[in-house]
Amino acid sequence: MCIRFKGDDAYVASRNDSKIYKFTGGPTGTKSEFFDFSTLDHGDDTNWPIALVFDGDGNAIVTVGSSKGTSGSAYKIYVIAPDGSVVTTIGKAVKATSWAVTYDGAPANATFSSNMNGIVLGPDGALYMVDSYAVRRITKGSSGWSDATVTTILGGGSSYTTALGPTCQITNTPQDIIFDPENSKMFYFFDWRYTLRKVTIE
Numbered sequence: 001m002c003i004r005f006k007g008d009d010a011y012v013a014s015r016n017d018s019k020i021y022k023f024t025g026g027p028t029g030t031k032s033e034f035f036d037f038s039t040l041d042h043g044d045d046t047n048w049p050i051a052l053v054f055d056g057d058g059n060a061i062v063t064v065g066s067s068k069g070t071s072g073s074a075y076k077i078y079v080i081a082p083d084g085s086v087v088t089t090i091g092k093a094v095k096a097t098s099w100a101v102t103y104d105g106a107p108a109n110a111t112f113s114s115n116m117n118g119i120v121l122g123p124d125g126a127l128y129m130v131d132s133y134a135v136r137r138i139t140k141g142s143s144g145w146s147d148a149t150v151t152t153i154l155g156g157g158s159s160y161t162t163a164l165g166p167t168c169q170i171t172n173t174p175q176d177i178i179f180d181p182e183n184s185k186m187f188y189f190f191d192w193r194y195t196l197r198k199v200t201i202e
Contacts, residue, residue, distance in 0.1 A: 002051045011060060013049040020049055020062065020080075035084055037064060040073035047074050051119045053127070055145075058082045061127060063116035069095045075112045077119075077127075077138065079145045088146040090138060102134060102152065110150035112136075118176035123184035130174035130189050135199070154199065 002013040010023040011034060018038040023031050037047035046067040053061050059079050066074035076091035089107065096102040096111040103111045113132035122128050127138040134155030141147030155170045180186040185201045 002049075004052050004054065006054050006058065011052060013052050013062065015048040015050065018047045018049065020052065020060065034060070035062075035078075035080055037073070037078075042066065042071040042073055045069070045071035045074070047071050050116050051129075053119050053121050055079075055121055055127075056125065059087055059145075061119060061121075061145075063112070063119055063129065065114050065116060066095075069114060075114070075116075077112070077116075077129075088144075090145065090148055090150065096132075102131065104136075104150045104152055107146065107148055107150070115173040117174065118189070120177050120179060120187075122179055122187070128177055128179075128187060130177050132173050133170045135170070135174070135177065135189060153201075 001015065004011050008024070008026070012021045012023065014021060019036045020034040021031055022034040023029060037049055040047060048065045048067060050063045050065055055061055059081055062078045062080060064074050064076055064078060072093055075093055075095045076089045078089050079087040081087050090110060091107065092109060092111050094111050096113045102113060103109055115132040117130050119127055119129040125140060129136045129138065134152050137151045137153050139149050139151070141149065153165060154168045174189045177187060177189040180188065187199050188196055190196055
């Protein structure tokens with residue numbers, strides 16, 4: 001379950017229900033259904049909303065996996081407007097089994113793994129996401145998220161110590177990613193061995 005706030009409202013990604021819920025009005029407020037991923041084509045699989053964040057336009061950005069890895073609407077990033085309609089999606093809906101078969105590029109070609117556990121909007125307006133053994137960056141195109149570019153900026157290397165970009169080894173599935181509020185070119189993510197890793201963007 002992932003919880004994010006937009007103004008006074010709380011949004012909850014509920015994996016077991018395949019839904020995003022919206023809570024308004026504080027402790028005595030109301031709960032409503034914001035988006036239901038079970039309404040998308042998923043065959044005999046179950047869609048799992050994993051992590052969410054809001055962009056500068058108020059759209060909800062949601063990473064979606066699935067229970068069995070066969071859903072035709074999972075392994076994507078969904079951009080959902082404030083009214084609950086899908087603006088666009090990023091990803092080919094094909095589960096990558098490891099960083100070695102994770103593809104970058106345009107929204108229609110990029111692939112993601114089953115562990116899209118944390119996503120954050122960076123100070124530069126791009127999305128940064130931990131994705132199994134990698135950290136991915138999604139940069140808007142001239143038309144917004146519909147022609148974004150996915151780039152793997154960390155992961156795939158053989159060295160766990162201080163390393164650059166693709167030479168950096170991520171030993172296990174990171175669980176979250178955050179930017180340093182005092183340094184816009186620095187972010188942290190949680191890795192195996194109970195480690196908080198610091199990354200400087202050149």
